[in-house]
Amino acid sequence: MRVLVGGGTGFIGTALSQLLKARGHEVTLVSRQRGPGRITWDELATSGLPRCDAAVNLAGENILNPLRRWNEAFQKEVLSSRLETTDLLARAITKAPQAPQAWILVTGVGVVLGRGGGAIGHMLLPFRLGLGGPIGSGQQFFPWIHIGDLAGILAHALEASHVQGVLNGVAPASTTTNAEFAQALGTALGRPAFIPLPSTVVQAVFGQERAIMLLEGQKVIPRRTLATGYQYSFPELGAALKEIIA
Incomplete structure (x- = not known):
């Protein structure tokens, strides 16, 4: 599969990308900066969704970052980092000539x-x-969850067509x-x-x-994660x- 991973340069995204590649999938990351195997969020907004079979959004500021004060500016950053990237991806998927078969949003683990x-x-x-x-x-x-299992659950959800709805990570x-x-x-x-x-x-x-x-x-x-197999x-x-x- 060709998988697009938003926010894929972080801790979870790196683990997921490595696992997907090890399973034979092709991965393109969406991040703030361009690089090999990456596109930027601006490019996604202007050029549209690259051809892909699945899309995952992991983007989002770490809410428990101890180095950031919990003030109004940081609260807005936490919200916008999740909402704006999700909205951007959703719009790109809606406009794509061929929509991906799977769409995963990671919001709470x-x-x-x-x-x-x-x-x-x-x-x-x-x-x-x-x-x-x-x-x-x-x-x-x-x-809690081991990073290997979180990446494993995401890969399982992408690969198994019967997996739908909310899964607890x-x-x-x-x-x-x-x-x-x-x-x-x-x-x-x-x-x-x-x-x-x-x-x-x-x-x-x-x-x-x-x-x-x-x-x-x-x-x-x-329960539902286990029920998916x-x-x-x-x-x-x-x-x-x-x-x-x-």
Whole structure:
């Protein structure tokens, strides 16, 4: 298949592109800058959709970027980075002489775990120093997914014609609490993980609205993802962390 991936230069996009190419598909990325195997968003708007069998949109500013203050400007950036790219792709698909057979929009997934990026990148240093621990009470649910499985679910959705509707991008063992996750990461690193990060610090760094996402959590079960026949490579947290840290 020829697959167009919007926002394909990021952490998830790179993993998805590698997997698709390994499965024999041809990948074109849509990004801000031109390059080999890429087109820009401006080119998509002016020249239209390149011929493709499937389109995926992964574009979007990281809402939990700790280096950005949660002010009105950043809130607008988070929204527009998702809405404008989705609108642009949707318009291009509508005008295309031959529309793609599959169209996937990635809007909400669990905490993505993998080497070289994602949530683990921010956690490793304090945990390696023995300063890691649960966030707030630690009793909140902590839905997570290995990067390999997130890319796998997306590839499965593109390749299997019966897959439709909303799929939750989380691991089956996503009833993990934040404290259990901290303990598992500490174990994988051979370090203690009992120093909690107080709620007040989380609120100070992320702002009250964003802090809710980290302090309250959400219980998510991927029933429909499993029902499509997708086989997880990393269904259990311990094995997923071991592979990442190895």
